[in-house]
Amino acid sequence: MGLLERIAIDLGLDEQLFLSGVKYIVFDGHSAYFEGIKGIKSFSEAEIQLYLKKGLIVVEGDSLKIKKLCRGDVALTGNIKAVKREI
Amino acid sequence: MNGVYICFEFKGRNLEKAICKMQRNDINLYKIKKMSQDRLIFWCEIKDELKIFAIFDGSCYNIKKIKYSGLLYPVVFLMHNAGILIGLIIFLISLFISNMYLYKIEISGSGSFYKTEINEILKENDIKSFMLFKNLNFDLIEKELLSLEGVNFVSAKRDGSRLIIDVRIGNSDSIPLNRKYIDLVSTKDGEVLNISVIRGTAQVAVGDNVVIGQSLIGAYYYNISEEKVETFVIGKIELKCNIKILYETKCFDDNEKIDALVYAKMILEEREILDSTFKQVTDGEKKYIEIDINYIELINGG
Numbered sequence: 001m002g003l004l005e006r007i008a009i010d011l012g013l014d015e016q017l018f019l020s021g022v023k024y025i026v027f028d029g030h031s032a033y034f035e036g037i038k039g040i041k042s043f044s045e046a047e048i049q050l051y052l053k054k055g056l057i058v059v060e061g062d063s064l065k066i067k068k069l070c071r072g073d074v075a076l077t078g079n080i081k082a083v084k085r086e087i
Numbered sequence: 088m089n090g091v092y093i094c095f096e097f098k099g100r101n102l103e104k105a106i107c108k109m110q111r112n113d114i115n116l117y118k119i120k121k122m123s124q125d126r127l128i129f130w131c132e133i134k135d136e137l138k139i140f141a142i143f144d145g146s147c148y149n150i151k152k153i154k155y156s157g158l159l160y161p162v163v164f165l166m167h168n169a170g171i172l173i174g175l176i177i178f179l180i181s182l183f184i185s186n187m188y189l190y191k192i193e194i195s196g197s198g199s200f201y202k203t204e205i206n207e208i209l210k211e212n213d214i215k216s217f218m219l220f221k222n223l224n225f226d227l228i229e230k231e232l233l234s235l236e237g238v239n240f241v242s243a244k245r246d247g248s249r250l251i252i253d254v255r256i257g258n259s260d261s262i263p264l265n266r267k268y269i270d271l272v273s274t275k276d277g278e279v280l281n282i283s284v285i286r287g288t289a290q291v292a293v294g295d296n297v298v299i300g301q302s303l304i305g306a307y308y309y310n311i312s313e314e315k316v317e318t319f320v321i322g323k324i325e326l327k328c329n330i331k332i333l334y335e336t337k338c339f340d341d342n343e344k345i346d347a348l349v350y351a352k353m354i355l356e357e358r359e360i361l362d363s364t365f366k367q368v369t370d371g372e373k374k375y376i377e378i379d380i381n382y383i384e385l386i387n388g389g
Binding site: 039040041042043044045051065066067068069070071 | 103106107110111113115116117118119120121
């Protein structure tokens with residue numbers, strides 16, 4: 001069982017929400033990991049916009065880099081200041 | 088990142104679209120870096136290399152491979168460069184084959200002056216260059232060479248594609264075979280000025296007059312039991328010898344005397360001249376300077 005799955009169970013999330021929704025985790029503002037990403041709308045060192053099934057996720061910070069982009073998973077590094085959800 | 092990876096540079100507008108396109112085609116991207124608004128650098132697995140070119144065939148992106156990386160890259164490089172791989176294989180095969188053959192026979196050691204005899208023995212046993220090492224019988228070589236007179240040690244071994252034969256004579260490596268127990272004899276008539284004997288027995292003393300062929304140092308010594316033991320002579324004797332040299336001249340002045348002395352020195356080579364006297368000699372119309380020279384003749388033994 002993965003970490004996010006275990007968290008979902010602990011939070012009592014319903015299965016549909018867990019499977020279809022975006023999931024992300026930020027490690028103390030230095031790196032972040034996203035699941036359920038559909039694409040990249042734009043990216044620069046200051047801001048990265050990620051497509052979701054519905055809406056966007058906007059990551060703001062400094063020296064942002066995409067370390068990995070595999071299917072729906074995105075790993076970011078840099079100085080992450082904010083993660084915003086835009087519908 | 089494990090495996091082999093390739094770094095691409097994309098140039099063009101709307102680079103995010105290109106990333107999405109690759110993502111949709113299940114291409115995993117790593118270390119995506121936007122160098123400028125229209126320049127992108129990223130890494131992907133080498134298996135996706137052709138896929139990327141296929142996806143963007145005819146598109147408005149300028150795609151360039153920058154470099155490869157990964158532990159397995161040398162393998163991939165060889166696969167993509169069959170010529171190098173074939174060359175390498177041919178080289179290794181030729182190295183392996185050449186290692187199987189004997190290319191050179193080298194004879195070393197104090198018995199190496201037996202070279203001709205050794206080569207004959209090797210020839211008799213069908214041992215020659217360009218033969219297979221596996222057909223070489225080192226024990227046989229050693230056994231055959233030990234039959235040579237005076238040889239008491241033989242070692243035949245392989246060194247790369249060479250056969251090294253070490254042949255040694257007697258107990259001492261420094262004594263040549265042709266050396267015998269013979270006296271040191273005088274090569275000149277003269278008076279003994281100095282005598283040094285390291286091995287052997289002196290037959291003359293300082294002040295003795297000796298003649299050509301006379302024994303100077305005997306090739307023997309007496310041991311504690313007063314028994315005569317033969318030995319090799321090692322010693323040095325200085326003889327005062329005399330020589331008369333005639334130098335043809337036109338007149339008998341001092342310059343001619345000097346020339347005559349130079350001529351005499353040339354004849355005596357490096358021998359030390361003790362004293363010299365000059366005498367005018369005429370033979371019909373010819374004039375000569377006769378130089379009477381006492382010089383030191385060094386006779387060495389050992």
